[in-house]
Amino acid sequence: MNNPQLNKNGELQHLLSTEGLPARILLDILDRAAGFVGGVDSNEIKKVPLLQGKSVFNIFFENSTRTRTTFEIAAKRLSADVVNLNIGSSSTSKGETLLDTVDNLCAMHADMFIVRHSQSGAAHLIARHVAPNIHVINAGDGRHAHPTQALLDMYTIRHYKREFHNLRVAIVGDVLHSRVARSQIHALTTLGVPEVRVIAPKTLLPTDVEKLGVHVYHDMAQGLKDVDVVMMLRLQNERMQGALLPSAQEFFKYYGLTQDKLAQARPDAIVMHPGPMNRGVEIDSSVADGSHSVILPQVTFGIAVRMAVMSLLAER
Amino acid sequence: MNNPQLNKNGELQHLLSTEGLPARILLDILDRAAGFVGGVDSNEIKKVPLLQGKSVFNIFFENSTRTRTTFEIAAKRLSADVVNLNIGSSSTSKGETLLDTVDNLCAMHADMFIVRHSQSGAAHLIARHVAPNIHVINAGDGRHAHPTQALLDMYTIRHYKREFHNLRVAIVGDVLHSRVARSQIHALTTLGVPEVRVIAPKTLLPTDVEKLGVHVYHDMAQGLKDVDVVMMLRLQNERMQGALLPSAQEFFKYYGLTQDKLAQARPDAIVMHPGPMNRGVEIDSSVADGSHSVILPQVTFGIAVRMAVMSLLAER
């Protein structure tokens, strides 16, 4: 299959998914991001003119203030002009098609689209449609992919663990509905992590999840045994009332990350979460705020990683 | 009547309507816009510092992401600071009057207002109220006027047809409710187009529309015969359920622009639409995406025309 993310020279043309991206491109993004970040929690990200005069459009068909903000900040740190479009309440509701909306924005000389959409494949559809001078970044499409989240997670892991080839990583929670989990699994396996585990109740796992190259656990004590990295997933509020789960309390009892359960992991294990957290549902506050948590550094690295992706694409 | 759009030297002070603007000013805007645009579909609009340090306020009393975005981009390309205000949900709902809101923004040192309002005459009211150093651009008021849309349409016509004095132009659709149509008719007649036609069912035409200097047709085959330019109007969704129209399907049958009907026009006719399009209602996809369509170049020219208007006003 022709990879829509790469141009004919094998360079990154769009960032749509971590699936199908070669390790050299993932590592190139991480290396580049390192140039934008100082130490953890340092305030050293400087404004640079790499996207001066470029127009970046945040087109969000699904509301997400947090993700939109991280891209907006990253683009402004690169000196781009940023236009925010919440399309939910605008042209699409006037009967315009998705691709007509995109064509119009292209005609306004957009240079880059950051796309968030509730439908899997929306960013791919747009990427296939636009002219070669326009770049698309998937900021989350349905249950499919959220590649910048996975990339910032990889940056965080490398920052704390240096290497990928000797790690045991566990992804915990609602894998079934998580675009984040899918993107993480592809990135981890591509970067050579030898053992990726998923820990979840059967009702929150995709069928045939093993085909992605992961080991399945339904028990936290077994699944967390000797892992180096614990990647928690957010439990969507709507799942908590659904038929897939008895209750948020019961989920926490079996799959919520507590100090007790974390004790199974390696002593120097790091704990990650893509945010926003449901404290007391998928993670206990003592862990979220504890010494193993690298949840806030993830956010900081997220700005640098997004700057890296944008500046890489803008060079094409 | 004193023309509120011109200052004592006959220069543009506000852009409120194409009605009453002399041809020299319309042409001045088109010429200036040409300086901001490269070839069609080219990406050559550069950022210029003509509005550096100026504050442009998009005050939208009626929601329109598309129009707001075009002005925001134009202003940012001119290096202005842009502040977006969706007034629907803010001070007016707190009981403040329109002019109090405007006075407050003026006191914050606004330099330019882009105004969208559901009431005809709102932009005029504001223009009459503000100090001479502040300029107002009407971005659509009720059924009255939408001058920048008409100006970008004139730019598009001149781009493809070079001259106005030898053209036959047809405006098709819901003329009755269209501020775009009114502004187009005034601009076309001022610029010397010898034959402007409107094609619509009787229920979608204003009474006495002939007094605007147009020829009325109720039949597409006759109305499109030998025209050089076809300007489609958007059919508002709310009309489709109203008493004025039997159904969207029937409207399309009689007034939707298809390849068949377009065959009546001149072989080199261009097809325009202000967007957003209702494909299959007022225009068939094969025409919208066909070789006669200049719908996307209209959008590109729209940025340049808005930059031209803003920079012209800022010189006052």
Added chain:
Amino acid sequence: MNNPQLNKNGELQHLLSTEGLPARILLDILDRAAGFVGGVDSNEIKKVPLLQGKSVFNIFFENSTRTRTTFEIAAKRLSADVVNLNIGSSSTSKGETLLDTVDNLCAMHADMFIVRHSQSGAAHLIARHVAPNIHVINAGDGRHAHPTQALLDMYTIRHYKREFHNLRVAIVGDVLHSRVARSQIHALTTLGVPEVRVIAPKTLLPTDVEKLGVHVYHDMAQGLKDVDVVMMLRLQNERMQGALLPSAQEFFKYYGLTQDKLAQARPDAIVMHPGPMNRGVEIDSSVADGSHSVILPQVTFGIAVRMAVMSLLAER
């Protein structure tokens, strides 16, 4: 009590309330603001690079287009990057705690937070939580404080009256629910105004309001007698239907500022209002637009005062 607004050197670290701020700091802000403003109604505020490269976050948990806009303009005039967050509809509704939201924004390298919240104390909570390199400005919290409004009022008074030590000032209206009134009273007494009066029906006064050092009047004729400054308060729409007031008409009859009532004040008295005004409820149009009114200069000074506060904090 340790003052959370000052650092160990007694310099302004956060602006949370006018309560507890020493006169030297209030005056420092006013002096600095004077450097940003030309004459009244002049358009001389220039863009300056004092916050170049800094990220200012407008985090509004309560909607206020007007206040958000004034801070956005002030920050942009200082060349900051501004990110607007309406949190009402975002992460908090996803179950994230206030402090988790703040931690995340800090991790994105925020330099300054402008906080509006319906809960009294929200800005204090955030200020106590953030790292020392981050500054918090309270843009209104519940019924507690709105310090930049009070500071711009002080600027306005000094502009027109030169000195504070010889003034008689009346605050009129719904003192009970007004964060503005509380902040004004603290600022006026700190700056040495010898006589501060509040004029309101008993139902719209806090119990023990005299302990704040004000004189209480229930009658406008007596309360306005010989005052130099009349500071009107906005009557919230929701009060007008409430049990505390018989009707908006009756409120206007007894407490609405008319020319007749204003005649009791000194001939050179100034009339102020924080906006947005309810004409015909708390203030008559002839007064709002009359020669004593300095309501629009207040808005202009408000931009300068906010620039002063931000630039002062950014120096820390």
